[in-house]
Amino acid sequence: MDVSQEAPKFPEWPQFDDAERVALGRALEQGQWWRMGGGEVSAFEREFAEYHGSEHALAVTNGTHALELALQVLGVGPGTEVIVPAFTFISSSQAAQRLGAVAVPVDIDPGTLCLDPAAVEKAVGPRTAAIMPVHMAGHVADMDALEKLSADSGVPIVQDAAHAHGARWRGRRVGEFGSVAAFSFQNGKLMTAGEGGAVTFPEQGLYDEAFLRHSCGRPPTDRGYFHQTSGSNFRMNEFSAAVLRAQLARLDSQIETREQRAPLLSGLLSGIDGVEVQTRDERADRNPHYMMMFRVPGITEQRRNRLVDALIERGLPAFAAFRAIYRCPGFWETGAPQETVDEMAARCPVTEAVYTDTVWLHHRTLLGTEHQMHRIAEIVSDTLGSL
Template identity: 35%
Template sequence: MKEKLAINGGPKAVNKEFLWPIFDAGDVNAVTRIAQSGKWGNPDCGDEVAKFEEEFAAYCGAKYAITCVNGSVSLRLALIACDVKPGDEVIVPPYTFITTASSVIECNCVPVFVDIDPNTYNISPAAIEAAITERTKAIIPVHFGGLACDMDAIMDIARKHGLRVIEDAAHGHGAEYKGKKLGSIGDVGSFSFQSSKNLTSGEGGIVITNDDELYAMMRSLRNVGRIEGGQWYDHYNPGCNYRITQIQAVLLSQQLKRLEAQTRKRNDNGLYLNHLLSKVKGISPLSRNEAITLHCYHIYIFKYDPAAFGGLSRNDFAAMLTAEGVPSFKGYPHPLYKQPLFQNKNFMCYAIPDHVDYTQVYCPNAEQACSSDAVWILQHALLGEKEDMEAFVNAILKIQTSQL
């Protein structure tokens, strides 16, 4: 007898709440200490920001880190420091959050969308190579869901053509490519600390680099154009006040203490889910090879085949899976270039050539991921136990059985 689905009023397959963010008395006490001190600002009221920057840079194996208000601004700081000029082209994937591309627009540059690899949902190196023109200045590979891009191939292409590489590691805290932390491989690594991220202070961002000149410029841009050693009211670069607070910094320092253990648990649970789901007809986990030495699974993604579920659409399947108690989502509804911002060229900037027409862009792999294939399980669910991963699979099997 088929079990009644939760979406139709039946019992859930998963009866556990997966909390996020995770905190304890240490986090509360640290924030309370700063609140009671009355010294909340940055940089004139304490050194918690500098302390966290040093900690995060060391954790990532980078020389420098500069905090800022969010992961969108961190990309903008990186682009400006990499000396993009109005009208320059920056290569980006279409399967990512809007700010990977909108930060390019904010710099008066042209986002060039290239397709993703259907097996990883990361930007395709071959597509990057094919899109390079004399106007190309930078590449922004996104380590989507915490799965590292093919950084060897991307860095080879960048060196060949003299391009900057800005790693969008908003999903990549703690993950590794060939033993190197994501964000530390390109010219700049950009991270977000928004509330859903694997390392969070509610909002915030950071950039890391090993380049002295890039560091000096990003630090200046973050602090209203001031430079190290300059006077408070001397402003050398077109920056803004993008500084975070002491409260955010101390919270991030506390959260950083548990990041490595959390990352390894997500990695182990992701591998276990891969093993279990590989046996389920119609479900295909995304690929990871030996170069992925640590996956942080900000999003666990699998591909869904409706033919194995009686023709049930991906959208209906995702709604049923959520109803069964799995923290899950169908993902992006369409690739970035189909957003009204790009379709209507509503850019409020002056350097996008008239011939740029995003209505003519078509990336088939990204289109298929958005329209029919991708299902996401969210990162806090990967902090559960093995029996929770088994319950997720049982929820999928319950749905499958109901449709056949």
């Protein structure tokens, strides 16, 4: 293969055009730049909730705060436990730990890389206050099994949907499962304002409490500083919301393109000796493809990292996979189970392999041309062969 060819020029990210420019001007000219006086945040919440099939959405400062707020309104706090995937960005566990709860990591499915329901079932105990599936790379976790487990145990689900804007499972959108879901709008996400987050709620009571807690315990009409609950300031500003309204408007077309490109690239990568691509459960009938993830089973972590560096040098926006959360020093600072790293590793064998042998490509690659999908596969194949 001729690797001397010019590196692919993928679409830039974030994407923006006059829609964002007009939106920012609209927010600027309204004269009120915070949510209590302006209209952009409230409008975005209505549009985002409707898009995801939810009764309510609350815009917040970032995706980590979205998770923390979602857990808090469900009663997570000291003396409770939250089941999280061992393979995820560490916000999933830290949101619980910041509330004084214990985060309990469990293993993932080796194909979809989402939370393994069988592992969850073994971990549910008397102190379990929430189960947090992460819709990894846009692939919805097995919500059939998890919803049954939630119903049988009485433990609520909090969906970490940071990768899953616009995703569906058997025709159901993320907001249609009857559980709380948290989203992120960080710079690399499928829609972004640089930072930001949102929580969708299936009923009014949870939304009302979340609103209080995201605004220092203060009702929206309060003029006398009657702070009804404890809380913090997680409010989104008007400029971010204005940008996100424009981002949401083009999300469908971007997902359509990625859904067209992903099967092609997945097939090409799967044809490379030693490469295994994240699988897709056909019940996940819409995947927005936050990442194109592939494994190289048997590769060492150091060699995987050299692979990532080499792919970047050849023009691919490549990244190493998330580290197992129990192998991060920050996980052990507070709210960790009474287990050693080795004990957690022994009960999370899939995570142990995946975090060392997985590479992901940024979703902007899937906004490229069909020719570029072939070029990606050529680069991956040649680079692997030359390590």
